[in-house]
Amino acid sequence: MPFTWPLDPQDLFAERYPQMTLALPAAEVDAVRAAVTEMWPDRPGGWVYEWSALAARHAAAGRHREAAQAYGWAKFPSLADGPKRTALARQVEQYVLAAPGFPVEFERRSLTVPYRGGTATLPVHLMAAPGLPADAPVLLASGGVDSWKADLHGVWEQLALALPARLLLFDLAGTGETAHLPMTPDGGAEVIEGLIAFARTIGNGTVGHFGISMGGYYSARSGLSGTVDAAVVLGGPVERSFAPGRGFAFGMDGIVGNALGFDEVPGRAEREEAFAAFDLRPLLDLAVNAPMLVVNGEDDVHVPRHDTLVFAGRRATRVELVPDTGHCAVSRFGEAMALIVPWLRLALIG
Known part of the structure; x- marks a missing residue:
């Protein structure tokens, strides 16, 4: 069965920031970084919650590619619980919606x-x-x-x-x-x-x-x-x-x-x-x-x-x-x- 483990989300931002900003604006990544205070709980301040909120805003505006990337960070780094698996499903959904616009x-x-x-x-x-x-x-x-x-x-x-x-x-x-x-x-x-x-x-x-x-x-x-x-x-x-x-x-x-x-x-x-x-x-x-x-x-x-x-x-x-x-x-x-x-x-x- 998948499991969660002690993990400081700010360590992940420190390590993955260059990767995060390859596909999303630095200002958006910085805003999520400032909002996240804990890794696993699906509530305000939680990693999956804050990244998913950004993704939902992109999805509502029809920016499906950006939504897929943000949901990708929401389910990062592992499908260790239900909210992470939900974020993956939403990423796939948004990615497929974005596909007609791919070059x-x-x-x-x-x-x-x-x-x-x-x-x-x-x-x-x-x-x-x-x-x-x-x-x-x-x-x-x-x-x-x-x-x-x-x-x-x-x-x-x-x-x-x-x-x-x-x-x-x-x-x-x-x-x-x-x-x-x-x-x-x-x-x-x-x-x-x-x-x-x-x-x-x-x-x-x-x-x-x-x-x-x-x-x-x-x-x-x-x-x-x-x-x-x-x-x-x-x-x-x-x-x-x-x-x-x-x-x-x-x-x-x-x-x-x-x-x-x-x-x-x-x-x-x-x-x-x-x-x-x-x-x-x-x-x-x-x-x-x-x-x-x-x-x-x-x-x-x-x-x-x-x-x-x-x-x-x-x-x-x-x-x-x-x-x-x-x-x-x-x-x-x-x-x-x-x-x-x-x-x-x-x-x-x-």
């Missing part, structure tokens, strides 16, 4: 993929530049444990308009609209393998994978195993992030604990046992990887620098650390995308 082709559909001897169904979004030919490459893309497909719309829109590829956007197992499936190394990867198989049927057969944060763990896995034709890892944990003794910052213990399916914040022994299975060292020891681009900020508090630099010297692999920025280079995101977009264009079409 890209957009389709929302449900896909059924193999999962643990049976099947699992999850909503996905397909996005492409207007008029993109049907026989274009396909790029799988996802965020991480707390920023999901609708939250990162601006990133996907930028990619879709810049690349001759169709994007297949999804939430990782244990998160967002795929929260009904616990996040495990193999189970999460099996879902993605099903999405890759589908992607090979809707384009020219070429498939790439772009993952952000924990999504980067799975894109690293796809790239290292050669399951895709190209992989971009932005801020992905791969090895030392899962080592014994690693701690968490900014509430990530509860966020990750919920994604992994725990009923409460896991203790150290439980966490280390769960994390040991994620270590990608067995794949790092192979030399069968697809072309890969691995990027992160130099000062990441969540993912050790080692987990980026460990890719240095691999065949067909480029490694970049962006200076003076942290996790996923979010405060210098334009510079990260300036590396990623041309690399993907070349990797997907040659």
